[in-house]
Amino acid sequence: MNDKGMNQRIKWAYGVNQWKAGFTSFARLEEIERALKVTAACGFDAVELNAGSGRWDPIGRPENVAINYGSAAHFRLKLAELGIHRVASTFFDPTVMSFEELHFGLMSTVPADRARIVAQARIHAAMLAELGGEVLVVRPFPSFWKEGGLDDERMAAAAACWNEVGAMAASLGLKTALHVDALSALRTVGEFERLLQLCDSDHVGLAIDTAELTIAGHDVVALYRRFHQRVVHFHFKDALAVDTLGEYRLANAERAMIAAGGEREVPRWFGEMGTGLVDFPALLAAMRELGYAGWVVVESDKGPEPIASGMMLNAWYRQNVLEPVPAHAQR
Amino acid sequence: MTTDKKLRWAYMDHWRIDTPQGQLSQYTSVKRFDAFLKQISAIGFEAIETFDFHLGPLRELFGSLEEARAFMQERGIDRVLSLFHAVMYDERQSAPHVRATHDHIFNYAQHIMRSSQGLGVENFIVMPAGLYYDVEPVTDDKLRACAELWNRVGKMTLEYGVKTCCHHEFFCGIRSAEQLRKFYEWTDPRYVFLCLDTAQHVIAGVDPIDLYLKLHDRCGGFHMKDTKHVDLAGDYRRKPDAEVMAPTTPRWFHEMGTPGGLVDFPALMAAMKECGYEGWVGVEHDKADVGGGNYPESTALSAWYIQHVLKKIYA
Numbered sequence: 001m002n003d004k005g006m007n008q009r010i011k012w013a014y015g016v017n018q019w020k021a022g023f024t025s026f027a028r029l030e031e032i033e034r035a036l037k038v039t040a041a042c043g044f045d046a047v048e049l050n051a052g053s054g055r056w057d058p059i060g061r062p063e064n065v066a067i068n069y070g071s072a073a074h075f076r077l078k079l080a081e082l083g084i085h086r087v088a089s090t091f092f093d094p095t096v097m098s099f100e101e102l103h104f105g106l107m108s109t110v111p112a113d114r115a116r117i118v119a120q121a122r123i124h125a126a127m128l129a130e131l132g133g134e135v136l137v138v139r140p141f142p143s144f145w146k147e148g149g150l151d152d153e154r155m156a157a158a159a160a161c162w163n164e165v166g167a168m169a170a171s172l173g174l175k176t177a178l179h180v181d182a183l184s185a186l187r188t189v190g191e192f193e194r195l196l197q198l199c200d201s202d203h204v205g206l207a208i209d210t211a212e213l214t215i216a217g218h219d220v221v222a223l224y225r226r227f228h229q230r231v232v233h234f235h236f237k238d239a240l241a242v243d244t245l246g247e248y249r250l251a252n253a254e255r256a257m258i259a260a261g262g263e264r265e266v267p268r269w270f271g272e273m274g275t276g277l278v279d280f281p282a283l284l285a286a287m288r289e290l291g292y293a294g295w296v297v298v299e300s301d302k303g304p305e306p307i308a309s310g311m312m313l314n315a316w317y318r319q320n321v322l323e324p325v326p327a328h329a330q331r
Numbered sequence: 332m333t334t335d336k337k338l339r340w341a342y343m344d345h346w347r348i349d350t351p352q353g354q355l356s357q358y359t360s361v362k363r364f365d366a367f368l369k370q371i372s373a374i375g376f377e378a379i380e381t382f383d384f385h386l387g388p389l390r391e392l393f394g395s396l397e398e399a400r401a402f403m404q405e406r407g408i409d410r411v412l413s414l415f416h417a418v419m420y421d422e423r424q425s426a427p428h429v430r431a432t433h434d435h436i437f438n439y440a441q442h443i444m445r446s447s448q449g450l451g452v453e454n455f456i457v458m459p460a461g462l463y464y465d466v467e468p469v470t471d472d473k474l475r476a477c478a479e480l481w482n483r484v485g486k487m488t489l490e491y492g493v494k495t496c497c498h499h500e501f502f503c504g505i506r507s508a509e510q511l512r513k514f515y516e517w518t519d520p521r522y523v524f525l526c527l528d529t530a531q532h533v534i535a536g537v538d539p540i541d542l543y544l545k546l547h548d549r550c551g552g553f554h555m556k557d558t559k560h561v562d563l564a565g566d567y568r569r570k571p572d573a574e575v576m577a578p579t580t581p582r583w584f585h586e587m588g589t590p591g592g593l594v595d596f597p598a599l600m601a602a603m604k605e606c607g608y609e610g611w612v613g614v615e616h617d618k619a620d621v622g623g624g625n626y627p628e629s630t631a632l633s634a635w636y637i638q639h640v641l642k643k644i645y646a
Binding site for chain 2 (some may be wrong): 037
C-alpha cells in the first residue's frame, strides 16, 4: 500500500479529557457545544469520551446523556450536527471514585473487585457501542504508590479482570485497550510482556500513550515495534520531562509528582506534539510501516489556558508534520 | 498561489496571550508569533490582518519584513493582507474633518506605505473620521473634508498597490446610513473602498447586507464579527470611550455563530455570491477576552462557523 493508503488506515480523534478541569467546568451544555466546535474546526471529526461520575458530567455516563440529550442516539445526532461524526472510544479508569457505583476506587489486582469493575465497564461499553465507538480504553493497574510492585498473583488477577472485560466488550463489538500510564504499578517491558501473554489476544490489546510511557522512561517507538501486533490504540501527546528520580513511588504521586511537579517542580509534564521528547515522525513512520489500522487519539490532557490553543497547535502539527511523514522515514 | 476557491479567509489580529509575564502580544517573541500563526493556520486561515504599529516589532523579530513573510509562509500564512492604520485622531494634528491636518495624515500614511513593503499588504484600513463626539455636529462640509482626504490618500496608496478601505466603527464620525451614503458618493470609487465590519454597522443601526448590496463594487474587504446589541442609548457619542467603557454593554463584539447574534451572515454570504465577490474575507473579534473569553477559542468557533455554515452557502 502506498503512503496515502496507509494514512487512510489511521483514524484521528481528539480526547475530551482536557476540557473538564473541575466540577464547575465542562458542565453546561453550551460549553460542551463550544468545545466540540473547536475540535471540529481543528479538523478532528471524532472524539474519545471520558467515563465520568456525577450529575455535572453530562457526557460522562449514559444516564446523564439520557437526561441531557434524550438518548445516545440523539446525542450521536447532536455530535454530527457539531461536526463530530464518530465517537472512537471511551476511557475508563476503575480506580477513580464513582458516585453511581458507590465506591472510592476499585483495584483490578484484587479479585474481589473484579465483578464490580466488569459491571461498571459494561455500562460505559454499552453506551460506547450505541454511539458507534470501537475501543474501550482502560487503566489496567492502580498507581504504583498504592499497589506496589506487581507479583504473579496480582498480575494474574488483573489479567483475569481485563479478560472478562474484554469478552464483555467483544460481545458488544468493541475492543479493549490497556492504557499504561506514568504512575502505573506496571513498569517494565518484561511486565508488559507478561501481561500480554496473560491477556486474550482476540479481545484485549495495548494502548500506547506516547507521553505517559515516555515519562515512565520507555522508548515508545521501540515499545511499539516490540508489541505492535497487540497495539490496538494510541494516545498522542508529548512529554516534556522524564521521571528520572523515580517519583512515581511518591505517596499521592498524582498530586506530588504530576500536579506539583515533584522535587524538580516540573511545571508541565505533558505538551503539544512536537514540543517535547517524543519522536512522533519516527513513531508514525513505524506505524505506517507495520500497517497500523486504528485510532490515534490526540490529547491535550490539561495544560495552560486557553484549552483551544493546545488543540489548535496539535492540529497544525498533525496537518504539517505528521500527515506528510512517509512510511520509510527514519529517526 | 493558484486556487479554485472563490473566497480565502484572513484573520484580523487582536490576540493577547496569557503568559507567566502577564498578558502579552504575540509580537513579543518569535516563539509566541510562531504559535499564533500555527493556531490560525490549523483552522483554515491563510492570511492575517494587523495594525501598522506591528511593523516595527516584525522587523525587529525577523530582521526584515521579507523574512517575516517567509516565516509566516512556512507556517501556512501567506501574507499580511491588511494593515489597520492606527491614527492618533486629534484636531491638533490629525482629524479628517479638519483640512489643516490633512497633510500630516497623508504624510503619515505615505510613511506606512513606504515602510510596509515586503509583507504582501493589499489593504490599508482606516477609520475615516474621528470619534463621533469630536466630529459632531456632522455637517456636509465635514463629510466633504473627510472625502477629500481619503481620495488623496487612496490615490497615493494605490501607487503602492494597496487599496484604502474605510472601516466605520459605531462610534466613528461617519456611521449612519445617510452619512455613509454621502461619504461614498463624495469619494472617488477609484480610490476609496469600504471595509464592511458587520458588527459595527449593526450596532450603529445600519443593515450590513443592505449596505453591501448598495456598495459591493466599492467593497475592498470585510471584518466578519457578530454583536448582540444595537446601540439604542446613544453610546456612540459617550465620552471618553464607547467601545470598552459603555456601562450599558460590557461586551459589544462576539464571534460569528454566537447564540443571539444579530448579524445575518448567511444572508451576507448569499449577497456576496449574488454579487460575484471573489477574494479575501477577514474575520475579526476584538475584545474577545472581555468577560472571560479568549482569542483562540473565539477564532476556532468562527472557523467552525465558516466550515459548517458559510462554506455551504458560498466558497
